[in-house]
Amino acid sequence: MLHTVIKKNLYQDSVSLMLLTNHLSAMDGVERISVMMGTPSNKDIMKGSGLYTDELEAASPNDLCVVAETENVDRVIEELEDFLNNQSAASEATAYSTVRTWEMAGNKLPNADLALISIAGEHAAAEANKALDRDLNVFLFSDNVSIEDELQLKQRAAEKGLMVMGPDCGTGILNGVPIAFANVIEKGNIGVVGASGTGIQEVTTIIGRNGGGVSHAIGTGGRDLALEIGALTTIQGLRVLDADPETDVIVYISKPPAPEVREKVVEVFKTLSKPVVSIFMGDKPKEQHDNVHYAWTLEDTALKALELAQTSNTSADSILADNEDLKKIKENKDQRFIKGYYCGGTLALEAAMILEDAFNLDPDAAHPEGMMLQHGEHEVIDLGDDAYTQGRAHPMIDPTFRVEKVKEAIANPKTAVLLLDNVIGYGAHDDMAGVFAPVVEKGKKEAAEQGRAIIAIASVTGTAQDPQVYQDQVDKLEAAGVIVTESNAQATKLAAAIIDSLEGEEAAETKAEKTAVADLTKASELISDKPRVINVGLTGFADTVQENGGQVVQYQWAPIAGGDKRLAAILDKLSKL
Amino acid sequence: MQYKTIDEANQAVIQHITASEPFLLDVVPAKSVISELNGKALLHSGPPTVWGKMPHPMQGSCIGAALFEGWAATEEEAQKMLENGEVTFISAHSVSAVGPMGGITSANMPVVVVENKASEKRAYCNLNEGIGAVLRFGAYNEEVINRLNWMKDVLGPALSKSLKQIDGGMNVNVLVAKAITMGDEFHQRNIAASALFLRQIVPYLITSGISEKELQEVTKFLADNDQFFLNIMMATAKSVMDTAATETEGSIVTALARNGDQFGIKVSGLGDQWFTAPVNTPDGLYFSGYSSEDATPDMGDSAITEAYGVGGMAMVAAPGVVRFVGTGGFNDAVNTSDEMREICIANNNNLQIPTWDFQGACLGIDIRKVVETGITPVINTGIAHKVAGNGQIGAGTVRVPLGCFEKALEALAEKYGVEV
Numbered sequence: 001m002l003h004t005v006i007k008k009n010l011y012q013d014s015v016s017l018m019l020l021t022n023h024l025s026a027m028d029g030v031e032r033i034s035v036m037m038g039t040p041s042n043k044d045i046m047k048g049s050g051l052y053t054d055e056l057e058a059a060s061p062n063d064l065c066v067v068a069e070t071e072n073v074d075r076v077i078e079e080l081e082d083f084l085n086n087q088s089a090a091s092e093a094t095a096y097s098t099v100r101t102w103e104m105a106g107n108k109l110p111n112a113d114l115a116l117i118s119i120a121g122e123h124a125a126a127e128a129n130k131a132l133d134r135d136l137n138v139f140l141f142s143d144n145v146s147i148e149d150e151l152q153l154k155q156r157a158a159e160k161g162l163m164v165m166g167p168d169c170g171t172g173i174l175n176g177v178p179i180a181f182a183n184v185i186e187k188g189n190i191g192v193v194g195a196s197g198t199g200i201q202e203v204t205t206i207i208g209r210n211g212g213g214v215s216h217a218i219g220t221g222g223r224d225l226a227l228e229i230g231a232l233t234t235i236q237g238l239r240v241l242d243a244d245p246e247t248d249v250i251v252y253i254s255k256p257p258a259p260e261v262r263e264k265v266v267e268v269f270k271t272l273s274k275p276v277v278s279i280f281m282g283d284k285p286k287e288q289h290d291n292v293h294y295a296w297t298l299e300d301t302a303l304k305a306l307e308l309a310q311t312s313n314t315s316a317d318s319i320l321a322d323n324e325d326l327k328k329i330k331e332n333k334d335q336r337f338i339k340g341y342y343c344g345g346t347l348a349l350e351a352a353m354i355l356e357d358a359f360n361l362d363p364d365a366a367h368p369e370g371m372m373l374q375h376g377e378h379e380v381i382d383l384g385d386d387a388y389t390q391g392r393a394h395p396m397i398d399p400t401f402r403v404e405k406v407k408e409a410i411a412n413p414k415t416a417v418l419l420l421d422n423v424i425g426y427g428a429h430d431d432m433a434g435v436f437a438p439v440v441e442k443g444k445k446e447a448a449e450q451g452r453a454i455i456a457i458a459s460v461t462g463t464a465q466d467p468q469v470y471q472d473q474v475d476k477l478e479a480a481g482v483i484v485t486e487s488n489a490q491a492t493k494l495a496a497a498i499i500d501s502l503e504g505e506e507a508a509e510t511k512a513e514k515t516a517v518a519d520l521t522k523a524s525e526l527i528s529d530k531p532r533v534i535n536v537g538l539t540g541f542a543d544t545v546q547e548n549g550g551q552v553v554q555y556q557w558a559p560i561a562g563g564d565k566r567l568a569a570i571l572d573k574l575s576k577l
Numbered sequence: 578m579q580y581k582t583i584d585e586a587n588q589a590v591i592q593h594i595t596a597s598e599p600f601l602l603d604v605v606p607a608k609s610v611i612s613e614l615n616g617k618a619l620l621h622s623g624p625p626t627v628w629g630k631m632p633h634p635m636q637g638s639c640i641g642a643a644l645f646e647g648w649a650a651t652e653e654e655a656q657k658m659l660e661n662g663e664v665t666f667i668s669a670h671s672v673s674a675v676g677p678m679g680g681i682t683s684a685n686m687p688v689v690v691v692e693n694k695a696s697e698k699r700a701y702c703n704l705n706e707g708i709g710a711v712l713r714f715g716a717y718n719e720e721v722i723n724r725l726n727w728m729k730d731v732l733g734p735a736l737s738k739s740l741k742q743i744d745g746g747m748n749v750n751v752l753v754a755k756a757i758t759m760g761d762e763f764h765q766r767n768i769a770a771s772a773l774f775l776r777q778i779v780p781y782l783i784t785s786g787i788s789e790k791e792l793q794e795v796t797k798f799l800a801d802n803d804q805f806f807l808n809i810m811m812a813t814a815k816s817v818m819d820t821a822a823t824e825t826e827g828s829i830v831t832a833l834a835r836n837g838d839q840f841g842i843k844v845s846g847l848g849d850q851w852f853t854a855p856v857n858t859p860d861g862l863y864f865s866g867y868s869s870e871d872a873t874p875d876m877g878d879s880a881i882t883e884a885y886g887v888g889g890m891a892m893v894a895a896p897g898v899v900r901f902v903g904t905g906g907f908n909d910a911v912n913t914s915d916e917m918r919e920i921c922i923a924n925n926n927n928l929q930i931p932t933w934d935f936q937g938a939c940l941g942i943d944i945r946k947v948v949e950t951g952i953t954p955v956i957n958t959g960i961a962h963k964v965a966g967n968g969q970i971g972a973g974t975v976r977v978p979l980g981c982f983e984k985a986l987e988a989l990a991e992k993y994g995v996e997v
């Protein structure tokens with residue numbers, strides 16, 4: 001029988017009413033149902049469909065009217081209430097945009113720098129070319145790309161300063177963001193170039209598990225070392241990593257290459273400014289030469305890289321890049337010397353040792369009055385030597401004398417670098433950094449007034465549990481403009497690197513010239529920040545980029561014109577009119 | 578070609594769209610502006626068609642029009658006359674006119690006159706009759722004919738007298754730009770624009786010299802009709818897109834229309850030619866008691882709104898009607914407009930959409946992009962019962978068939994001498 005339910009003054013728009021009708025009419029036991037507002041024209045419609053009841057007479061246009069032919073009107077009312085109360089649609093926005101054209105991908109991610117392509121091989125080269133049209137680097141996961149296409153893509157990319165990783169490139173890590181099949185590895189100072197996906201994975205994960213980290217891993221595709229391709233991407237990858245301030249050691253992983261190509265790659269190794277650990281799978285490792293080390297297994301490769309990464313000093317490059325003080329010091333030709341004033345005797349000895357090695361000096365036989373190193377105006381003095389502690393406390397406790405020496409050094413127009421230690425812990429001065437920070441700050445200011453600059457470098461020997469608290473001391477020094485390094489050795493190496501860079505300008509330029517054989521601007525930009533990816537193909541890859549802090553837009557690729565070759569050809573020709 | 582590339586030509590085409598200045602000037606009897614209607618002739622929607630291919634509701638509209646014009650005294654007489662070919666059928670688009678659903682327009686029906694002052698192109702569209710039993714959905718009972726007569730005798734003249742008091746006519750761009758921020762997409766939903774229109778016209782209706790009874794009837798009619806503005810929007814879009822079509826190069830869609838049998842598109846570089854493919858039947862929501870089995874195939878010139886870049890293309894502007902496209906809520910609307918943007922070449926900054934981060938509505942459907950991606954324009958539409966007289970039974974969306982674009986692309990290749 002017909003039941004009538006009238007909800008007074010419950011207005012619903014027509015869309016809701018239609019959705020509601022659909023919903024209720026799908027219920028079991030509901031033969032027919034009509035849900036409408038009680039307007040005269042709706043009442044007419046109900047009459048027309050045989051669902052009119054006398055109760056509708058009293059309904060006003062603002063009343064929701066339900067007429068149902070059903071046995072169980074209570075359940076209908078229950079469903080009705082339920083529907084009206086739960087109308088907020090399940091709105092699920094994805095974290096990244098999905099697009100269907102290159103143009104829209106460009107609109108959504110205008111600063112994209114990488115196309116990650118994983119579509120069927122027969123279409124992959126064409127899409128890779130479109131990515132190059134848009135000045136995007138390419139990570140070509142797709143396989144079944146012809147070697148002719150690979151060469152064309154890589155040559156074209158090279159002309160534009162771009163890099164094509166692949167085809168058949170299974171893995172990559174760009175600034176901590178895993179690309180395609182890749183592991184989550186801590187960010188670190190080892191850069192990897194490899195023609196083997198699982199080789200890269202094995203090496204990077206061993207590095208990761210052993211406390212190291214990876215700056216970038218650049219896959220080249222397995223055929224990059226074939227004679228036809230001539231290691232185009234390999235060489236680009238090596239150069240990009242060499243120029244990358246975050247990479248200190250470069251690992252190269254290769255399947256057995258063509259002999260000519262192997263030679264070419266090794267020649268490139270020698271032009272690099274960073275140590276290289278290389279594995280040519282299957283080749284017995286050769287003796288180390290120049291900056292190049294060879295390994296036999298993937299594990300050996302990883303461990304050797306770790307060893308080099310821990311002792312590497314090239315992080316100086318990143319610290320000194322764009323250092324304004326250094327530029328100013330360069331202008332003052334007299335300013336070429338290091339003054340190291342230590343309270344720790346062994347630390348002073350270590351500093352002297354490192355500087356002697358760096359400057360090719362014969363070690364001094366004796367160290368009168370704590371003079372650990374004296375060469376020209378370079379000096380490293382242990383102020384804890386008996387000569388300085390007569391009548392006053394050790395400099396670890398009483399900094400007065402060291403403060404005087406530091407002031408002198410800063411005032412000395414020949415001083416380029418001031419080198420200090422800061423030994424904290426029980427018994428030591430309760431705030432050494434607090435004493436030296438204002439001295440350095442004031443000194444740098446006064447130097448500036450005289451048109452000079454000075455670089456102060458320090459290390460702190462201590463821990464977070466010490467009463468002075470390691471990080472507090474570091475923060476105070478850094479706030480005063482002191483460069484604080486992880487260890488005394490690093491501080492000293494940095495000081496030496498500065499002097500090197502001041503004296504060895506000409507030599508450095510020669511090397512830079514040798515390296516700058518190709519424009520790699522856009523490839524370098526790719527690794528200067530988290531990648532901004534247009535993902536063409538497998539959605540899972542977009543998720544990975546997104547989850548690891550890269551930006552991504554998903555290009556839901558489909559063959560042009562639904563795969564109709566004739567229409568696709570017309571489109572292509574029309575675009576080239 | 579006077580342009581270096583098709584892209585450059587297309588920029589010139591959309592320039593005509595963004596530079597348009599449509600004004601609603603008047604409401605006049607159709608025959609006074611469309612000379613082809615003098616005599617036994619009817620305008621219909623979509624590309625040219627014949628009686629035998631018209632869907633039943635469109636035929637019903639023709640019968641209604643014959644009765645309204647007094648060509649026949651009975652339904653049977655009218656039917657016979659139409660079957661015998663005594664009445665000429667003209668595609669409205671070919672005479673600067675458009676009409677919703679059946680689009681049947683006869684000599685004495687009032688039409689709105691919209692002029693794009695940037696080009697002086699004028700376009701016409703009949704007046705919206707409201708919902709329920711109406712001619713455009715194929716109804717032709719006494720109530721329908723009486724209403725048509727009232728529109729001819731009272732509504733049309735009243736609006737004419739009112740509009741003539743507005744110096745230069747009513748500025749449609751301003752009204753549309755406001756209404757799109759109020760949740761209209763101008764095809765499925767015109768409630769804001771209709772209200773704004775009423776707000777603007779009422780002071781002039783009051784001073785138009787019509788009787789108090791007529792004033793009451795006219796204001797009531799306008800106040801009750803959420804879709805009144807649709808027909809004004811259609812004439813506006815027609816005047817703008819006909820201006821765009823004066824550019825004889827490029828690959829931009831200038832008209833989308835369907836006649837219940839064929840969907841037709843026109844393209845800027847391809848002149849007055851229709852490129853057609855069989856229409857689809859809309860997907861949508863149905864009023865109580867009806868289902869897709871009762872639906873008539875897609876018809877109407879109202880898709881000119883989508884050609885202009887609103888309607889389904891601007892789904893995101895109208896949160897109130899987004900559930901026609903699916904149950905995913907507002908994100909479905911965003912996705913719909915994002916998808917439509919893929920086949921367009923720009924955004925129309927005259928029509929900024931707040932719910933789309935103030936991006937302008939889609940501008941310039943490029944047939945090359947449609948063929949490339951396989952994404953076809955989505956049309957918001959009413960759904961008519963397949964039997965004349967039952968009127969509207971639902972609303973929803975329908976896609977333009979891809980075949981229209983593929984044929985047009987072949988023609989474009991020929992025009993530009995591309996051989997494959």
